[in-house]
Amino acid sequence: MLSPNALHLAQSLVRMNTVSQNSNLELIHFIRDELARLGVSSRLTHNADKSKANLFATLGENKAAGIILSGHTDTVPWDGQEWSVPPLGALVKDGPEPRLYGRGSADMKGFIGVALAHAQAFVNSTAPFAVHLALSYDEEVGCFGVRELIADLRQAGIKPLACIVGEPTGMVPAIAHKGVYRYQCCVRGKEAHSSLTPNSVNAIEMAARLIGKLRDMAEGFERNEPRYQGFDVPFSTASVGQFQGGIADNVVPRDAWFRYEFRDLPTADAQRMQNEVLQQARSLEVAMKAVAPEAGFRFETICEIPSFLAGAQDPITRLAQLLSGQSATTQVAFGTEAGIFEQSGIRTVVCGPGSIAQAHQPDEYVSLSQLAQCEVFMQRLAAMQSLGDLA
Numbered sequence: 001m002l003s004p005n006a007l008h009l010a011q012s013l014v015r016m017n018t019v020s021q022n023s024n025l026e027l028i029h030f031i032r033d034e035l036a037r038l039g040v041s042s043r044l045t046h047n048a049d050k051s052k053a054n055l056f057a058t059l060g061e062n063k064a065a066g067i068i069l070s071g072h073t074d075t076v077p078w079d080g081q082e083w084s085v086p087p088l089g090a091l092v093k094d095g096p097e098p099r100l101y102g103r104g105s106a107d108m109k110g111f112i113g114v115a116l117a118h119a120q121a122f123v124n125s126t127a128p129f130a131v132h133l134a135l136s137y138d139e140e141v142g143c144f145g146v147r148e149l150i151a152d153l154r155q156a157g158i159k160p161l162a163c164i165v166g167e168p169t170g171m172v173p174a175i176a177h178k179g180v181y182r183y184q185c186c187v188r189g190k191e192a193h194s195s196l197t198p199n200s201v202n203a204i205e206m207a208a209r210l211i212g213k214l215r216d217m218a219e220g221f222e223r224n225e226p227r228y229q230g231f232d233v234p235f236s237t238a239s240v241g242q243f244q245g246g247i248a249d250n251v252v253p254r255d256a257w258f259r260y261e262f263r264d265l266p267t268a269d270a271q272r273m274q275n276e277v278l279q280q281a282r283s284l285e286v287a288m289k290a291v292a293p294e295a296g297f298r299f300e301t302i303c304e305i306p307s308f309l310a311g312a313q314d315p316i317t318r319l320a321q322l323l324s325g326q327s328a329t330t331q332v333a334f335g336t337e338a339g340i341f342e343q344s345g346i347r348t349v350v351c352g353p354g355s356i357a358q359a360h361q362p363d364e365y366v367s368l369s370q371l372a373q374c375e376v377f378m379q380r381l382a383a384m385q386s387l388g389d390l391a
Helices: 004-014 025-036 105-117 117-125 145-155 192-200 203-224 272-292 315-324 338-343 368-383
Strands: 042-046 053-059 065-071 100-101 129-136 162-165 174-176 180-187 236-245 256-262 296-305 330-332 347-350 365-367
Touching: 004 025, 004 100, 004 105, 004 174, 004 368, 025 042, 025 053, 025 105, 025 129, 025 365, 042 145, 053 145, 100 105, 100 129, 100 368, 105 117, 105 129, 105 365, 105 368, 117 129, 117 365, 117 368, 145 272, 145 338, 162 272, 162 315, 174 338, 180 236, 180 272, 192 368, 203 256, 203 272, 256 272, 272 296, 315 347, 315 368, 365 368
Parallel strands: 065 129, 065 162, 162 347, 174 330
Antiparallel strands: 042 053, 053 129, 100 365, 180 256, 180 296, 236 256
């Protein structure tokens, strides 16, 4: 059964509005102050305008570096969604499966609340290794905060052995996910009256040719890419999410833009995919610039979240299985910070309460039974006396 303190802390976090466009400092300062009451100091790293912060704390000072419990503090918005409960109400509804409702309850304030509830146990643990709490900003919009957090750890010489990212996996350790790479393409053409099209460069039409290339690539992935079983879509994908251009029916458009993404398998090469788009753009520019030297394509990176791939026999995977009581592993379709931790040299697994099927949805929830399983996970971690092959 879930402890009252863990539920209280999870509810407290859900009630804080940390949608990515907002500051997360209320939540960060709340957790900093909770830890300070235990005698634990926190390292904060801020974004450029100091409106957001990451938090890193070591629970077990003067012990060898140990396991990171990682979570992101931001949530997606709920504008336009039809909720039957207040999104920030943190209501608990009883029934056959009691649930905690609210934005971020599954993704991923439930995990953070349970981890925080066990901070005292980690501080008091007789284990020879520390537990580290790592909380980031702006995960939902591109995993930006965690990069600053990891850079700060590197600069400070802090070298944790491994990381558990508490995204919702139903408490089954996840050892793989796809990457997410998003870009914006801005097209500059040359306007003209629509009766004089030979004197113009139509930005929408040039954008459409590049979008056609992306569609061809997507079909090629589906047709030719070796399957990676375990994913809902077992091949890489490419898609266009937004498009805008033109000002009137009788004006050849000078400007257009669109946004697109790749979701690459852990075995694929997302940079090669983007380079293929850039090569196509450069080939299209030859004819465009013959009419208007200023015409062409400009690309902006929205986010680059690397794919994640661990092994079923990796020490951190086996540890997560031991702590969760699960013999299986899984793969998840959504992106996480795991690949970034892994690229920094920190062995990583993804394991947390709830289901991604409830995340980002109206009436988002996490079941209390899942939070209780997460609590057992934390209790077992606090009681461990050795990290085995990780040490």
